[in-house]
Amino acid sequence: MPVHFxxxxxxxxxxEGVIEAARDAIGDAIIEAKDLVGEITLIVRRxxxxxxxxxxxxxxxxxxxxxxxxxxxxYPDRAERFEVVYExxxxxxxxxxxVKLSTDETTPxxxxxxxxxxxxxxxREVYDMYGVVFSGNHxxxxxxxxxxxxxxxxxxxxxxxxxxxxxxxxxxxxxxxEPVDLPQDFRAFDFLMPWQGPEYRLPGDEKAMxxxxxxxxxxxxxxxGAKVNPPSKADVPKTTDGPAQTGAGKPADKKAKAQARxxxxxxxxxQADKGDSKLPQPKxxxxxxxxxxxxx
Numbered sequence: 001m002p003v004h005f006x007x008x009x010x011x012x013x014x015x016e017g018v019i020e021a022a023r024d025a026i027g028d029a030i031i032e033a034k035d036l037v038g039e040i041t042l043i044v045r046r047x048x049x050x051x052x053x054x055x056x057x058x059x060x061x062x063x064x065x066x067x068x069x070x071x072x073x074x075y076p077d078r079a080e081r082f083e084v085v086y087e088x089x090x091x092x093x094x095x096x097x098x099v100k101l102s103t104d105e106t107t108p109x110x111x112x113x114x115x116x117x118x119x120x121x122x123x124r125e126v127y128d129m130y131g132v133v134f135s136g137n138h139x140x141x142x143x144x145x146x147x148x149x150x151x152x153x154x155x156x157x158x159x160x161x162x163x164x165x166x167x168x169x170x171x172x173x174x175x176x177x178e179p180v181d182l183p184q185d186f187r188a189f190d191f192l193m194p195w196q197g198p199e200y201r202l203p204g205d206e207k208a209m210x211x212x213x214x215x216x217x218x219x220x221x222x223x224x225g226a227k228v229n230p231p232s233k234a235d236v237p238k239t240t241d242g243p244a245q246t247g248a249g250k251p252a253d254k255k256a257k258a259q260a261r262x263x264x265x266x267x268x269x270x271q272a273d274k275g276d277s278k279l280p281q282p283k284x285x286x287x288x289x290x291x292x293x294x295x296x
Contacts, residue, residue: 010094011094012093012094012095013090013093013094013095015035015038015040015095017061018040018062018095018097019033019035019040019042021059021061021062022042022055022056022062022097025055025056025059025062026042026044026048026051026052026055026056029044029045029048029051029052030042030043030044030052031043031044031045039096039098040097040098041097041098041099041100042097042098042099042100043099043100043101044099044100044101045101046101046102046103046107046109046110047110049086049099049101049109049110049112050110050112050114050115052099053067053086053088053099053112053115054115056088056097056099057088057115062090063090063091063092063093064088064089064090064096064097065089065090065091065092066088066089066090066091066116067086067087067088067112067115067116067118067119067122068087068088068089068096069087069122070084070085070086070087070119070122070123070125070126071085071087071126072084072085072126072129072130072132072154073085074130074154074155074156076155076156076157078102079104080102080103080104080107081104081105082102082103082104082105082130082132083100083101083102084100084101084102084103084109084126084132085098085099085100086098086099086100086112103132105131106133107133108133108134108135109132109133109134109135110134110135110136111123111134111135111136111137113136113137114136120137120139121143123137123140124137124139124140124141124142124143125143125144127140127142128142128143128144128145128152129144129152129153129154130152130154130155131152131155146166148164148166148177150162150163150164151163161180161182162180163179163180164177164178164179164180165177165178165179165180165181166178
């Protein structure tokens with residue numbers, strides 16, 4: 001009988017009834033509650049954020065014990081342009097919830113470091129990137145950028161090139177800040193239609209382009225009796241269609257070639273014979289053995 005094993009998938013509690021339980025625990029602090037694509041989002045009043053998160057953490061049935069992250073968002077068209085988002089996780093129910101609030105550039109947000117000490121680091125990131133101030137955070141310093149950084153880089157109106165740039169000065173033996181300078185060549189853009197194409201004029205193009213008014217004249221022909229090759233009168237370049245047109249002549253007859261090779265061959269053999277006669281000839285071999293007595 002085959003044995004079927006259940007897949008090792010963590011069990012997750014249903015989100016059914018979470019919004020109602022949150023309303024009962026939080027009350028009027030909830031401005032709006034949404035359940036979209038399987039995620040619950042609560043939009044709450046800014047000044048009540050500490051009480052809201054404490055209720056979500058300690059209320060039986062909700063039990064969102066862990067603060068996972070505090071991201072931010074910027075909407076410049078709004079009066080309160082910044083959104084601060086709190087991501088909570090329930091370890092006992094294995095489900096999540098998102099809590100949002102809005103603020104502007106000057107109004108502080110109450111810190112939740114008294115509920116989760118890790119919020120100190122997360123609130124510093126939001127302050128560093130967006131400039132949101134958290135009241136009650138006693139160590140609200142930059143954490144991702146440099147100490148002398150100007151502005152808040154995650155704001156939508158922050159310039160892409162920044163305000164200042166830093167480099168290591170070999171003369172001063174330290175890091176120095178200077179205004180942003182972007183020297184780039186060929187930044188003259190002509191916004192033409194794609195099928196027309198721009199007319200770029202690079203150095204050296206004048207050699208291949210027609211002469212313009214005021215352009216230097218081409219070099220004059222040599223004078224003083226110097227010889228100049230006359231132009232060719234041929235309209236069509238001369239080509240060859242076979243070996244006979246290359247000046248090599250007609251191919252010779254095979255028999256004539258053989259006869260031409262015979263005298264050369266005989267002459268080479270005679271020279272070899274003459275050369276061999278001049279060399280010392282080897283002596284004939286003789287035997288020093290004595291013939292036995294009585295041999296015929």
